[in-house]
Amino acid sequence: MKLILKEYTLKLKHTFTISRESIDVQPSLIVELQSEGYYGFGEATSNPYYNITVPMMIRDLDKLRSIIENTEDETPEFFWNKMHPYLKDNMFALCALDLAYNDLYARKKGKKLYELWNYSIEKNPMTDYTIGIDTIEKMVAKMQELPWPIYKIKLGTKHDIEIVTELRKHTNSIFRIDANCGWEVDETINNAIALQKLGVEFLEQPMKADNWEAHKEVFKHSVLPIIADESCIIEEDVAKCYQHFHGVNIKLVKCGGLTPGKRMIEEAKKLGLKTMVGCMTESTVGISAIAHLLPQLDYVDMDGALLLAEDIATGVKIVDGKIMYSKLNGTGVTLL
Secondary structure, X not given: OXXXXXXXXXXXXXXXXXXXXEEEEEEEEEEEEEXXXXXXXXXXXXXXXXXEOHHHHHHHHHOOHHHHHOOOOOOHHHHHHHHHHHHOOOHHHHXXXXXXXXXXXXXXXXXXHHHHOOOOOOOOOOEOEEEOOOOHHHHHHHHHHOXXXXXXXXXXXXXXXXXXXXXXXXXXXXXXXXXXXXXXXXXXXXXXXXXXXXXXXXXXXXXXXXXXXXXXXXXXXXXXXXXXXXXXXXXXXXXXXXXXXXXXXXXXXXXXXXXXXXXXXXXHHHOOOEEXXXXXXXXXXXXXXXXXXXXXXXXXXXXXXXXXXXXXXXXXXXXXXXXXXXXOOEXXXXXX
């Protein structure tokens, strides 16, 4: 097997702002694995909140090149377990590698990933489209630029209810709110009451990730469901979220890829938690991997490639929130 690492700088259509940062470009690593005439692609983006850069991912994967390239026909689960001890401190790199390996493995089997997993795609959820923090006028303009059935609205300002009140005047679409740890307990409980009246479906990670007492208090009193994001990073976190959140948003780059992501979804379902997978402004490479988990999800946020000024791959297509799979096997990705 041959390992190829490619660094990209993905330019965004608009400046993307959340409660803690603004970005205009998104650095990304593409991992390509080649074997016996087949290939597989994986992706992970950099993230300052988790102190991960593309050079760090390249460094850590390069150290393992001989082990990776000497791999022969192992299952994705076996391969992930073999690589995890080396990459447990860089789950983003492990994610890119795991996605590429799953893609390659399925292509060798002559199947799409969801077929390999025996998932039915008849009732897939639709993806939301994210509106980053901006002036109200610009947030309205972004909605009008791309009419969509579900919007995720980034908040965490001093004018959050005012923002959503104004946005509601311009669309009947479902709203989901993501405060990215920007609120406190009373603020969350009170905002939930106002936001429920404005057609909001749920709140995502309103408070700081490690404030478990606060999460429990809000879980008891919020009139809207609360979905964990920053509080649910790796597999062990799913159980912690029980009776602190109503659901979990699993990010493949944070947990180490599709292989642990599937296990997290299964664990969440056993605990009665709603299941969601989110993205980190990946190109169609990362987004196409997420698409194969859709049959197991209640919600999905896989709009990363839609936020880019220019994509670097083809794969799944998204039209009006609905996901259409590529005709190719694996994740269905081809680099442009």
